[in-house]
Amino acid sequence: MNYDSLYKQSLKSPELFWETQSNEIEWFKKPQEILSKDSNDYYQWFKDGTTNLSYLCIDKHINDGYGEQLAVVYDSPVTHKKESFTFNQLYDEVSRLAGGLKSLGLEKGDTCLLYMPMIPQAVFAMLACARLGVIHSVVFGGFAPHELAIRINDCKPKAIITASHGIEINRVIPYKPFVDIAIEKADFKPEKVILFKREEAPVMDQKPYDVDYQQLVADSKITAAIELPSTHPSYILYTSGTTGTPKGIIRDTGGYATALKFSMKKIYGVDEGETYWAASDVGWVVGHSYIVYGPLINRNTTILFEGKPIKTPDASTFWRVISEHNVSVMFTAPTAIRAIKKEDPDGEYIKKYDLSSLKFQFLAGERCDAATLLWTKKHLGIPVIDHWWQTESGWPMLANMVGVELLESKVGSAGKPVCGYDIQILNENGLETKPDEEGYIAIKLPLPPGTLKNIWGNTERFKKGYLERFPDFYFSGDGGYKDSDGYVFVTGRVDDIINVAGHRLSTAEMEEVVSNHTDVAECAVFGIHCDLKGQQPLGLIVLKSKTSNQLDQIQNQIVLNVREEIGAVASLRNVLVVNRLPKTRSGKIMRKLLRNIADVDDFKVPSTLNDIQIISEIQDIYKSHRIGKFQ
Ligand code: COA
Ligand code: AMP
Numbered sequence: 157m158n159y160d161s162l163y164k165q166s167l168k169s170p171e172l173f174w175e176t177q178s179n180e181i182e183w184f185k186k187p188q189e190i191l192s193k194d195s196n197d198y199y200q201w202f203k204d205g206t207t208n209l210s211y212l213c214i215d216k217h218i219n220d221g222y223g224e225q226l227a228v229v230y231d232s233p234v235t236h237k238k239e240s241f242t243f244n245q246l247y248d249e250v251s252r253l254a255g256g257l258k259s260l261g262l263e264k265g266d267t268c269l270l271y272m273p274m275i276p277q278a279v280f281a282m283l284a285c286a287r288l289g290v291i292h293s294v295v296f297g298g299f300a301p302h303e304l305a306i307r308i309n310d311c312k313p314k315a316i317i318t319a320s321h322g323i324e325i326n327r328v329i330p331y332k333p334f335v336d337i338a339i340e341k342a343d344f345k346p347e348k349v350i351l352f353k354r355e356e357a358p359v360m361d362q363k364p365y366d367v368d369y370q371q372l373v374a375d376s377k378i379t380a381a382i383e384l385p386s387t388h389p390s391y392i393l394y395t396s397g398t399t400g401t402p403k404g405i406i407r408d409t410g411g412y413a414t415a416l417k418f419s420m421k422k423i424y425g426v427d428e429g430e431t432y433w434a435a436s437d438v439g440w441v442v443g444h445s446y447i448v449y450g451p452l453i454n455r456n457t458t459i460l461f462e463g464k465p466i467k468t469p470d471a472s473t474f475w476r477v478i479s480e481h482n483v484s485v486m487f488t489a490p491t492a493i494r495a496i497k498k499e500d501p502d503g504e505y506i507k508k509y510d511l512s513s514l515k516f517q518f519l520a521g522e523r524c525d526a527a528t529l530l531w532t533k534k535h536l537g538i539p540v541i542d543h544w545w546q547t548e549s550g551w552p553m554l555a556n557m558v559g560v561e562l563l564e565s566k567v568g569s570a571g572k573p574v575c576g577y578d579i580q581i582l583n584e585n586g587l588e589t590k591p592d593e594e595g596y597i598a599i600k601l602p603l604p605p606g607t608l609k610n611i612w613g614n615t616e617r618f619k620k621g622y623l624e625r626f627p628d629f630y631f632s633g634d635g636g637y638k639d640s641d642g643y644v645f646v647t648g649r650v651d652d653i654i655n656v657a658g659h660r661l662s663t664a665e666m667e668e669v670v671s672n673h674t675d676v677a678e679c680a681v682f683g684i685h686c687d688l689k690g691q692q693p694l695g696l697i698v699l700k701s702k703t704s705n706q707l708d709q710i711q712n713q714i715v716l717n718v719r720e721e722i723g724a725v726a727s728l729r730n731v732l733v734v735n736r737l738p739k740t741r742s743g744k745i746m747r748k749l750l751r752n753i754a755d756v757d758d759f760k761v762p763s764t765l766n767d768i769q770i771i772s773e774i775q776d777i778y779k780s781h782r783i784g785k786f787q
Contacts, residue, residue: 311404316339321358520543
């Protein structure tokens with residue numbers, strides 16, 4: 157069947173379509189009720205089916221006779237270590253850890269926070285939680301203790317699983333000490349912290365809540381995967397919203413498994429037994445869906461890469477990993493390719509490796525610029541596919557579904573809607589725009605299986621943020637347009653979320669930290685273009701009339717505060733002082749205008765601007781600091 161007919165089928169009879177797809181995974185009890193509504197009057201899939209993600213990722217393959225196939229390959233250029241785990245070994249690690257968690261009192265419905273570097277124990281911990289129906293919440297290591305504390309207060313974990321330390325380029329990240337600080341800051345106190353001590357772990361304080369990971373696993377017994385309702389929350393994953401508080405996206409179990417299995421075969425075109433590599437981090441949705449659950453459900457060998465595209469040790473690392481582990485399909489962010497391209501513009505490293513195993517290179521996480529796409533295509537000589545999705549969807553919404561039919565790609569477009577997603581471009585009034593006319597990217601309900609269920613503890617925010625803007629649609633927060641052939645072009649967020657090196661960050665959250673500085677009267681933080689990271693945050697501050705500190709002291713302190721409160725990943729490096737900020741007549745700061753002054757040559761001055769003179773003032777400041785196009 158070609159893409160067009162499969163896509164049409166998925167929209168015409170969603171229940172029949174997804175019931176058929178659900179037969180591709182194993183159920184303890186097959187669902188009879190395919191699509192229904194939950195107590196919040198929102199859609200849910202496979203309500204009466206039961207299964208278990210950990211079982212699907214491990215036990216099923218052993219039962220099918222693939223116990224000796226490699227499940228996880230850990231490749232860590234930062235520690236010079238490599239380690240492989242077969243499905244049998246994964247079973248041992250995961251089911252013993254699950255036994256350990258059980259012995260500590262963790263059970264179905266409890267929450268457990270994971271703060272881990274990219275080591276195999278991060279994967280074991282996620283799967284051990286899933287085995288017991290414990291809802292995990294993985295927090296990305298680049299977030300600071302304050303952010304960790306916010307998440308602890310929100311999801312109230314019974315336990316935290318962490319490691320002694322992580323390794324960044326030339327820097328050790330003190331994971332366990334960060335957890336201790338976060339617990340001290342948080343109002344909610346977890347009962348236990350399960351600590352995996354890595355080799356060469358620095359000396360750390362012992363806390364009464366500490367449990368030794370290695371000892372816990374050694375003392376534990378093999379523990380079976382329990383039967384879980386399809387609608388059981390498998391995890392909470394926090395993502396940036398437009399306020400200072402992150403949103404805990406909830407994922408279900410059976411719908412997620414069905415969607416991931418479908419996506420591995422039909423979007424990524426990867427067969428069981430092949431090696432799949434998503435060069436991301438378990439702290440992001442890409443890590444959840446395509447380092448852990450997707451490839452393992454599809455019986456692929458997944459690569460767990462602890463390194464960077466460059467400097468670990470150089471720009472050849474990606475190509476070495478693909479060649480050494482026979483990777484069939486790879487997924488990374490355009491920013492990683494830009495970093496490689498900068499160091500190796502002629503792709504000399506690419507020529508040195510046998511990359512014949514690689515069928516497709518997928519890119520996502522941020523808008524992909526034409527130069528990056530074309531460079532990758534030229535040097536790899538295989539289809540390079542930009543595709544679009546977000547934490548909320550859990551799996552791709554726009555793509556070239558190469559497992560169904562390899563369509564012609566259009567530079568600048570993330571492809572056509574994936575089966576199950578009725579993607580429409582709407583105008584302010586909720587009406588569909590004409591071809592090539594820009595609008596809001598929205599998706600007609602119901603969303604397919606595997607997409608968000610709710611926001612943890614905040615149904616109102618879920619409805620307000622996603623469902624109320626356009627009745628009967630899910631609003632993605634992105635803008636874009638569709639051409640007359642049905643290709644969708646994503647132009648960027650229409651809210652205050654920015655994307656820095658493929659990391660989704662909230663400028664509202666940064667503004668909160670900046671405005672807390674005693675010398676700041678008001679401020680604006682927004683994203684401007686960056687050749688390497690796609691976007692980078694820029695802060696503008698208006699100082700109070702009487703300040704006690706030197707200007708550069710204030711600026712440095714603000715940069716440090718953001719790093720300490722949000723984390724290094726926020727990457728706020730530039731804070732400039734202005735006399736005033738552009739505002740609408742009703743007093744709203746015009747962040748889009750501030751961004752346009754930095755990035756766009758021929759921008760439109762909004763009619764609501766109360767004072768036109770301010771534009772040249774801001775331009776002069778950007779010029780003197782070589783910001784954006786004034787570099
Ligand atoms: N734990 C702790 N700190 C982390 C971290 C982690 N897991 N990940 C990043 N950081 C830190 C970095 O060390 C850096 O700190 P510094 O300011 O002291 O140098 C800071 O956060 C910013 O990191 P980043 O934006 O990643 O910049 P970089 O210069 O270290 O690396 C790239 C640039 C392009 C190589 C890197 O961003 C990259 O590989 N990006 C791909 C991202 C990706 O895969 N995204 C997932 C979506 S698919
Ligand atoms: P996250 O939830 O962290 O995965 O970030 C999702 C956001 O990243 C989306 O809402 C988009 O703004 C952006 N994004 C992801 N993939 C793409 C893409 N292929 N093209 C353009 N923007 C993208």
